[in-house]
Amino acid sequence: MEKRKFSGGAVEVSRLGLGTSTWGRRGSEDDSAAQLRLFADAGGTLIETANVYGNGGSETMIGELLSTVFTRADFVLATKAGLVPGKPPLKTDASAERLLTELEGSLRRLRTDHVELWQVHAWDYAVPIEETLRAVDTAIFSGKAIAVGVCNYCGWQTAEAATVQQLRGQAPLATAEVEYSLLQRGIEREVVPAAHEFGIDIMPWAPLGRGVLTGKYASGIRAANRESKFFRWYVEKYATDERCATIVQEVLRCARELEVSPPAIALSWVRDRPRVVAPLVGARTAEQLAESLESESLVLPGEIRQRLDAVSEIPITYPEHRI
Template identity: 55%
Template sequence: MEQRRLGGSGLSISRLGLGTMTWGRDTDQHDAREQLVAFAEAGGTLLDTAASYGNGESERLIGALLDSAVPRADLVVATKAGISRASGQRVVDVSRKALLDQLDDSLDRLDLDYVDLWQVHTWSDAVPLEETLGALEHAVTSGRARYVGVSNYSGWQTAAASVRQRLTAGSQAPLVSTQVEYSLLQRGIEREVLPAADRLGLGLLAWSPLGRGVLTGKYRSGTPADSRAATTHFAPFVDPYLDGRSAKIVEAVCTAADGLDALPLEVALAWVRDRPGVTAAVVGARTATQLRDILAADDLALPLEIRAALDEVSAIATGYPESR
């Protein structure tokens, strides 16, 4: 699998990343092991998780598999902090105390001394930006993280954080990445986030590149009983993309897939993976069989005419001030 530099840093990661949001809840240790081995055998290196995934169960499962399934040295381990669901409710806290406490807990669960990439999971107006960035700086200087980034930041938030960190005297922890949702069904980042990341030298990690599973085509005739949309905890996550506009895009993807003798997910993933500015597309699967289908997309390069047709059918409206 092709390895790409993450932004302006010297860190190389695979152009497909393995997401683990379902690990420890919908994906058990057996399936997780199979996924991790298959991913590594395909040349994948970026393993992405978060402190909030399964209330820490995802990280705990990864910790049990590192070295026993795949050598830790062969992976780029990335996690996030700033969101907690321990109380049953989503709580955002990006204060220095909360972030560094979560990092320590993450390292304990992962059974690691450091992570390769540590990311602030989301923005919060409740905490001064310099305090949040100070936590990232401390994580690097204390040896608990090698690189740092942000996630789910808007364009202006991305620019504000990156520029402030660069201008901080003596900073040893410049932001190297931003992780945001990006797919044929969600192209909103093209308005401001992508241009900001490009100008500031940040690598872009695209989460949910398969449109929360909808771009696989599995929902064309209803909701399968074994799908995410059929579960109470994931239905609200998938439902926004089960609309008329999304259906039109899914049909275009399926038509392209038929013409290329490929799976719809291969077409959708190849589109995101090779978009300008994207360093890696972070994919998640419930089973190892699903992941192997996803990894097959690494061999697919979309013809220019198909890429152009998909660009057109999924185009988002832009105007002032993005387009002038």
């Protein structure tokens, strides 16, 4: 798998990351180990997690696997803090004390003395950004994080955090982890221009449109899915939207023409967008992950990319500007 470097060059990662939000909550350790083996064999190195994934279960499982089955040095670990573990809806606490306490907990669960990337999971309106960023600085100075970033920040929040770091002469933000896919291109209005201005790399989460771009809902939605709380919360707005359905049909046509899987089409498109360093892919099974890994050998022909750009295009009007 090809490698890319975070802004600043301190960390090199595979250009596809393995998302583990369901680890420790759904599936077994054997399932996770099979995914990680497949990912590693394909040259993947970037593992993405957070203190709240499975209420710490994801980090615990990763720590167990990297200390017993795999080698820690072969992987790049990215974790987050800023959301309080518990039952949804999760609360935000990006105070310096809370962030650093959560970082220590993450390191214990991951069985490591540092992570390559540590990100603030959400903007906290109750805490001054200067305080939040002091925790980021402490993580860097202590050697417990090599690079730092933010997650789910909108454009002005990304720019403000990056500006504060610049003015204080502290560690620059390396990454912004945000939802980005053919079905969700909203970040192109302001987050992408902010990232371009400050040299921040984008790590897309849900690059498969929350699973909808795989095409599994193209022929209809089962009653069991409609009754699922997870489906109604996470998937339904994309799976039942007419615009999204049109985009999915174009992805399916492109996949048939190129004789590859729909996930490979969707991932190749987002992987090569401006400022993107590594889309983060989650999977329930190794078989699902294998379809996503097809994207590594795929370069979309210009005509295919133009079709996907056109069908998924969003309006960008005054005062927003393309980069």
